[in-house]
Amino acid sequence: MRKTIFFFIFFFSMLSVMPQNSDIESVIKLLKEKYAPDSRVEIFDIEALQQEDCILLKGKTTCKAAYEELIQQVMSISENVEDNICLLPDKGLGDETRGVIYNSVGTLRAEPGYGSELVSQGLLGMPVKILEKRGGWLRIQTPDKYIGWMSGSIERMTDEELKKYLQEPKVIITSVSTQSFGKPEDISFPVSDLVAGNILKLKGSKGKFYHVVYPDGREAYVRKSDAKETAEWLKGITLTGESIVNTAYRFQGIPYLWGGTSSKGLDCSGFIKTVYFLHGIVLPRDASQQVHCGQLVDSLGDFNDAMPGDLLFFGSKATEENAKERVVHVGIYIGNKRFIHASDYIHINSFDPADPLYDEYNTNRYLRTKRIIGEIGTPGIEEIFENEFYK
Structure with a gap:
C-alpha cells in the first residue's frame, strides 16, 4: 500500500514537472534564435534535463546576456532549477583567455581532432579569444568572430599582456x-x-x-x-576598386582549399576576406555572412551599376518549394562582366557568353552584387584597428 501511494505521488509530481520542462525548452529555443542564430560566431548549446525533483540546465554559451535572460526566465517558471551552465571563457583557463597566433597559418577545425573539418585559418600575429581547452586543443574565436578548435600555434596571454603586445x-x-x-x-x-x-x-x-x-x-x-x-602600411592604403582588383590578381593560380584564408590555399570567401584584409578591412568569414554586408548594387545580372571591387554572390534563390535562399559562393567583380574567384584555383571568368572565359555554371546561379567600398563602419565591415580584438 505504501509503495502504491509513493508511486502516485511520484507520478503526479512528474506530470507537474513535464510542462515546466517543455516551457523551459521553448525559452531555450527562443533565446538561441535571439542571441545566437549563427553557431559559427556564437555558442549557445544549452539543454534542460528532467531530474527527480528539479530541472537541470547544462551546456555552454559565449553570450552572457543570453545566459542571464535564460536564468531569469527559467526561475519564473520553476524554483526547482539547478544551473550547470558554463559561461565561456571557461574559468578553468585562469587569466590566460587571450592569445596571438605564432605560426604563419594556424588551422581552425570544427572539433578538437586532426580528422575534423577544416573550417578556417588564422594568420601569424592575429589576436584571438580563448574559450575553452580540451586536451591539447584550444577553442578560440578570431577577429571575424569565427569559432573553432586549434592545436598549437597560439601564444597564450592575459588581457594585460595582449594589450601591451598590441601596442x-x-x-x-x-x-x-x-x-x-x-x-x-x-x-x-x-x-x-x-x-x-x-x-x-x-x-x-x-x-x-x-x-x-x-x-x-x-x-x-x-x-x-x-x-x-x-603605421606606414595603413597610411598608404588606398581603398579603391582598382586597388582591390590588383591585389586579387596577385593571388592568381593559388589552389582552392576548403577553409583556407591564406596564400597557402584559399576558399572563395577566404580569398575575399584576405584581399580586403590587405586593405586594412575585417570582413565576416563565410560567403553566407558576407552577403549581409555592404550596399546592394545589382540583383538582375545586367551589371550596369557594378564596379570593380564589388562582391558577387552565387547560390540558389528562394522558391515555393524551398523558402530559404542559399549563398554558397562569392567572387570579386573586375569589370566588363568579368570576375575573379576561388574555384579549383584563383582565376578569372566571365558572365558574357561571347567571352572565351564564359562561366555558364556560375552565371546561372548568380544572386546579387554588393559594394563594400564606401561602406566602412556599417555592419560586418570594420577597419582592422577598430576591431575589438586588435584594441
Missing part, C-alpha cells in the same frame, strides 16, 4: 609568400615561412632587413621588400 610597433608581410631568416642575410637558414597578412613585432632594422620578434619569442629577420611597418 608594440609591428610590420606586416605584404608579399604573397616569403621567409624570415636567422641572420640579416639572404643565404641564412630560414626561421619560418611567411604569408601575406602576417604581422610581427618590430625590434629594429639592419640594412635591407627588419629585425622582428614572433609572438612566441623567436627572433628573425625579414626583407624590407617583403614587408611594411604597419
Whole structure:
C-alpha cells in the first residue's frame, strides 16, 4: 500500500514537472534564435534535463546576456532549477583567455581532432579569444568572430599582456609568400615561412632587413621588400576598386582549399576576406555572412551599376518549394562582366557568353552584387584597428 501511494505521488509530481520542462525548452529555443542564430560566431548549446525533483540546465554559451535572460526566465517558471551552465571563457583557463597566433597559418577545425573539418585559418600575429581547452586543443574565436578548435600555434596571454603586445610597433608581410631568416642575410637558414597578412613585432632594422620578434619569442629577420611597418602600411592604403582588383590578381593560380584564408590555399570567401584584409578591412568569414554586408548594387545580372571591387554572390534563390535562399559562393567583380574567384584555383571568368572565359555554371546561379567600398563602419565591415580584438 505504501509503495502504491509513493508511486502516485511520484507520478503526479512528474506530470507537474513535464510542462515546466517543455516551457523551459521553448525559452531555450527562443533565446538561441535571439542571441545566437549563427553557431559559427556564437555558442549557445544549452539543454534542460528532467531530474527527480528539479530541472537541470547544462551546456555552454559565449553570450552572457543570453545566459542571464535564460536564468531569469527559467526561475519564473520553476524554483526547482539547478544551473550547470558554463559561461565561456571557461574559468578553468585562469587569466590566460587571450592569445596571438605564432605560426604563419594556424588551422581552425570544427572539433578538437586532426580528422575534423577544416573550417578556417588564422594568420601569424592575429589576436584571438580563448574559450575553452580540451586536451591539447584550444577553442578560440578570431577577429571575424569565427569559432573553432586549434592545436598549437597560439601564444597564450592575459588581457594585460595582449594589450601591451598590441601596442608594440609591428610590420606586416605584404608579399604573397616569403621567409624570415636567422641572420640579416639572404643565404641564412630560414626561421619560418611567411604569408601575406602576417604581422610581427618590430625590434629594429639592419640594412635591407627588419629585425622582428614572433609572438612566441623567436627572433628573425625579414626583407624590407617583403614587408611594411604597419603605421606606414595603413597610411598608404588606398581603398579603391582598382586597388582591390590588383591585389586579387596577385593571388592568381593559388589552389582552392576548403577553409583556407591564406596564400597557402584559399576558399572563395577566404580569398575575399584576405584581399580586403590587405586593405586594412575585417570582413565576416563565410560567403553566407558576407552577403549581409555592404550596399546592394545589382540583383538582375545586367551589371550596369557594378564596379570593380564589388562582391558577387552565387547560390540558389528562394522558391515555393524551398523558402530559404542559399549563398554558397562569392567572387570579386573586375569589370566588363568579368570576375575573379576561388574555384579549383584563383582565376578569372566571365558572365558574357561571347567571352572565351564564359562561366555558364556560375552565371546561372548568380544572386546579387554588393559594394563594400564606401561602406566602412556599417555592419560586418570594420577597419582592422577598430576591431575589438586588435584594441
